[in-house]
Amino acid sequence: DIVMTQSPDSLAVSLGERATINCKSSQSVLYSSNNKNYLAWYQQKAGQPPKLLIYWASTRESGVPDRFSGSGSGTDFTLTISSLQAEDVAIYFCQQYYSTPQTFGQGTKVEIK
Amino acid sequence: QVQLVQSGAEVKKPGASVKVSCKASGYTFTSYYIHWVRQAPGQGLEWMGIINPGIGTTNYAQKLQGRVTMTRDTSTSTVYMELSSLRSEDTAVFYCARAYSGSNYFFDSWGQGTLVTVSS
Numbered sequence: 001d002i003v004m005t006q007s008p009d010s011l012a013v014s015l016g017e018r019a020t021i022n023c024k025s026s027q028s029v030l031y032s033s034n035n036k037n038y039l040a041w042y043q044q045k046a047g048q049p050p051k052l053l054i055y056w057a058s059t060r061e062s063g064v065p066d067r068f069s070g071s072g073s074g075t076d077f078t079l080t081i082s083s084l085q086a087e088d089v090a091i092y093f094c095q096q097y098y099s100t101p102q103t104f105g106q107g108t109k110v111e112i113k
Numbered sequence: 114q115v116q117l118v119q120s121g122a123e124v125k126k127p128g129a130s131v132k133v134s135c136k137a138s139g140y141t142f143t144s145y146y147i148h149w150v151r152q153a154p155g156q157g158l159e160w161m162g163i164i165n166p167g168i169g170t171t172n173y174a175q176k177l178q179g180r181v182t183m184t185r186d187t188s189t190s191t192v193y194m195e196l197s198s199l200r201s202e203d204t205a206v207f208y209c210a211r212a213y214s215g216s217n218y219f220f221d222s223w224g225q226g227t228l229v230t231v232s233s
Contacts, residue, residue, distance in 0.1 A: 040219040049208050049223035050158065061221070093158060100216045101174050102148070104158040 002026050002096050006105035012113040019081040021108045023094035028074045031098065038098035041070055041079045044107075045090045053092075054079065086112060115139040117147075117209050117224035124230045130197040133227045135209035142190040143167035146212045148220060149183065149194045151205040161207075163216055164192055172216065199231045 003026040013019045029038045037057035042050035052061045054070035057077055067082045081088055089112060094105040120134040135147060149161040162173035164183040171183045182195045192209060207227045210220035 038217060042220075049210075049226050050220075051223070052219060052221050055219040055221075095158075095219070097212075097217055097219055100163075100172060102160045102216065104160075106157045 001101055002029065002099060002103050004094055004096055004103050004105040006092075006094060006108050008108060009106070010109040010111065012111045013081075013084045014113045015086065016083050017113075019084050019088070019110055021079045021092050021094075021110075023072075023077040023079070023105050025075045025077075025096055029096045029098035030074050037073055037077070038096055039070075039072070039077050040095045040097065041068075042093045042095065043088075043090045044093065050093060081110070084110070084112070115211070115222045117211060117222055119207075119209060119224040119227045122228040122230070124232065125199050127200055127231055127233055129199050129231075130195055131199060131229050132193055132195040133207050133209075133229070135192045135194070135224050137166075137190045137192070137211070140211075142187060144213075146215050146218070147183075147185075147192045148210045148212055149181075150208045150210055150220075152208070152226075153202075153205045156205075159205075161194070163212075165215070166190075166192060196229075199229075201231050203229065204231045205229060 005024045007022045039057040041054040044050045058070045069080050071078050091107045091109050093107050116138045118136045123131050143166050148163045164171045166185045180197050185192045209224040211222040212218040
């Protein structure tokens, strides 16, 4: 199984400041035949199901604010919230869908400083 | 709009089985795969398996083989996940989630979750 490791486990950021979450996979999730990274990011607010934010490592889901962006390739990925808003308080998960079983990072909790 | 609506919370005794439903609406039921994911209290997300609603084929997580069964009813656009021989470690919120194309795709819509509590 591909192991997904996120860092940090939690972070506190001031309103309007940048938040950066890292995700590392134990093997590459870049599929060479189509040059796509099989990596997604989800946001989970308290008591709610996860919500898709980013797929193919950097494509923003429809309706997701443009302060959310994804980057990286191969085994190292980053989710950036460019200007943290109060409604962004949540746990963020990365997921690889390159191979079965699909696996998730342990989650990063984002709070307001 | 796309909706996945799950059945309500359950309380089960160790050794029992639970069957959770996920009713889809707002899209062509047979065009999207359904995955099941569970989340133990305060924990991360664990993939359980996938069903192709069109032809009913399934693929389960290795650790759940023999205990999990996923089925579908195309007449009601509903997918079911049954977990047997329940133990306390199975206490979790169970989610169904939609993916466009099999195992190698992200989940673009999730059910609201079903809490299953296993307790004597």
